[in-house]
Each structure stands twice: as structure tokens, then as C-alpha cells.
Amino acid sequence: MKRQSYTPFIAFLGSVVCAAPVAAQGDDELNVLVVVAHPDDDAMFAATVYKITHTLAGNVDLALITDGSGGFRYAQLAEPIYGLDLTDEKVARQHLPAIRKRELMAGGAIVGVRNYFFLDEYDDAYTENIDSVLTYVWDADEVRERLGAIMMRVAYDYVFVHLPTPNFHAHHKAASILALEAALELPEEQRPVVLGSFVGDSENPQFGPTDFSEHPGYPITRVRADTPPFVFDRTQPLSEDGRLDYQIIVNWLIAEHKSQGTMQLLMNAGDIERFWFFEANDPSALAETREFFEQLATAK
């Protein structure tokens, strides 16, 4: 395992100028960017991220689009931990952004996230309407521009986003669309492969999407019809006797999100992380993406 010698930093894009050293730019390193809407969304890719950083010696950075201030509904169990009335919306809007960033970074320390980019768009409320989020809630141009700047700064090989399935929080879907748009605006040689991910269950086809093709009205979200999703198996053994596996790591990360009560119910839910290849990606990157997941499946 490669020891990571850098110090994680936080870049408050849009508010405070990033004062951290510039990360490695070389093509010889594996660099991955995770783009998520909420501070606990990275649980969707946690096992894959852990193996990238701990076994493949890759770098993983994370861009968080919202401030997470809307996550107060099930914050009850965290109230005595933080000494705050977090189920009160007014209290939550004030304190959750900082609390949830700390929770995200505690989970990130477990899976090996290197750098964080906080865009702090408003985490208003649940909706499935992408247009309302992009038009009225977030500054979509600003987010797209910031994501583009992040992708220009480091030569990312891959960008992980949520698969934008229709019956899903529009924040997740909008974050994925903006990341795709930002990637496609880059010069071709700088363009990362964007993959849409969702947790699945190898035994239960009803758990997680299996037949996604595109989000209606957003052709940029179309995935390659001839390419089944790549799969990371969370039950890959992490100990010789096979009793320890990546599910434990995912559960640790989930446990860090104390303010997100119902999030805890996702422990041990699903045993695979699926990654769909968007049609907008360079088709010639398909072979190396296949090889990447082969490495993720076999590297010890």
C-alpha cells in the first residue's frame, strides 16, 4: 500500500481562494474525482474509492455541490452528540453545513479522499424536478464553471457521479448533469471518463436500477446501450480467511454521518457498486475503463 504523504486540504470554491499546493498532474498517476450533491452521497462509491486509494495507490478528490443544510429531518439522534436542536430547521440551516462537512471528511479519511471542493449551493428540499434545481435553486453556470476549473487543475482519469435515474432526488441528477456538461466542455485531451454509479444487490434485481438508458429530456445522461455496467464487488475479501470485506469499510463511512439517521439503515444494504459508461464519453476510453475495473476486481 502506498503511504500518502500529502495533507488533505479544503478548497472553498466560490468563497475562499484555494491556498493548497497544486496536486500531482502527471498522467502516470490514477486520479479520480467524485462529484456528489450531499455530504453522505459518497457512500454509493465508498468501496471502490477505498480500493483505488488503498490498493491501486490512486488519488481521489471530492466535489460537494450543496451545503447539506437540508438534512435535518432525521438528525434527532445526533442532537446530544452536537448539543444542538438539529431537527429545528433554523438551527439546522445554520449548523449542518459545518457539521456535515466534518462528517464527510471523517468518512473521507477512512476511504482515503485527498482533497475536497465545497461549492455550497443551497440544499433546499426533496424534489425530482431537475429544471427547478438548475433554474431556481442553484447557480448552474457557476457550478459548471467551478467543476470545469477543478477538472482542469488535475488530469482526472475518471469522474464518478450518481446514475441520474428518474425517480431520484433532483439534486443528485442535477449534480451528475452539471459534471457531465463540465467534462464535455474541456479540451479533448483533458476530458475524464464520467461514470454514473448506483448501489446494487447481486441477489436482488429489484435493488437499485438495472435498466437505465437515459433520463427523459436529458440526452447527455444516455449510457451506452451495448455496455453493461462495470461492477465492484463489496464482498471481495480484505482478510485471508475472507471474514473481513469492503462492506465493513462502507459501514464505517455511513456511521460517520451521525446527523443522517436514516442513512444508517443503509448499512449492509447492497453488495455491489455498479458504474455505467455514458455515451458522451470518448468511445476509445472504453477498453481502458474495462481494464480499470478488471484491476479493481483482481488487485490484492
Ligand SMILES: [Zn+2]
Ligand atoms: Zn443525497
